[in-house]
Amino acid sequence: MEQGNNMKSPSQCRQRTISLQSPLxxxxxxxxxxxxxxxxILMDVPPAERSGDTSLSCVVTVSNGQEEMGPELxxxxxxxxxxxxxxxxxxxxxLPVFHHPTLHGDSFTSRVLQTLVRDVKVGETVSYKRLAEMAGNPRAVRAVGGAMRRNPVPLLIPCHRVISSGGQSGMYMGGKGNHLKQWLLTHEKVKEED
Known part of the structure; x- marks a missing residue:
């Protein structure tokens, strides 16, 4: 996730926003x-009304009058x-390249998010406590929770894989997305059929 020192500030960028339809x-x-x-993740469709389709489709193209998506998007x-x-x-x-200030530098939040994306693979989970240890500060369990809340790129940086030490899934999207967290964890445990 490290970038060169000449990285443009996100506020100086020509941002594009795309909307995708997903199972979430x-x-x-x-x-x-x-x-x-x-x-x-906008949670615009109640989970009971979603189809069983797990594909992703681009339904709305780029905003701000931009016609092309750009290679990173x-x-x-x-x-x-x-x-x-x-x-x-x-x-x-x-992974796509990240261009958000939270993900660069040597803050504890950045270290936690970098550790999470690097060391916790698809289908695995990690406790808040263990992630604090892995990021170099075993007593910073609450700070790990804060880092998960500040994650600007959920799914790519899998904050849904962080659970409580007792095995409960914990909060996702301020508690409003707990059902999505459970769906993601279950989705990741599905193995490729031979």
């Missing part, structure tokens, strides 16, 4: 030529498409 509902991905800024869409159709394959795919 609508997802908005924002980014620029330098990388992905944010991913938002396109890469993100391809990664998300693979994740929703065959989650076990994304470990072999490179």
């Amino acid at each position: 509902g609508k997802i908005q991905v924002s980014g620029c030529e330098n990388g992905v800024h944010t991913i938002q 396109q890469h993100c869409v391809e990664w998300l498409r693979a994740y929703f159709s065959e989650p076990w394959t994304v470990g072999r795919l490179p």
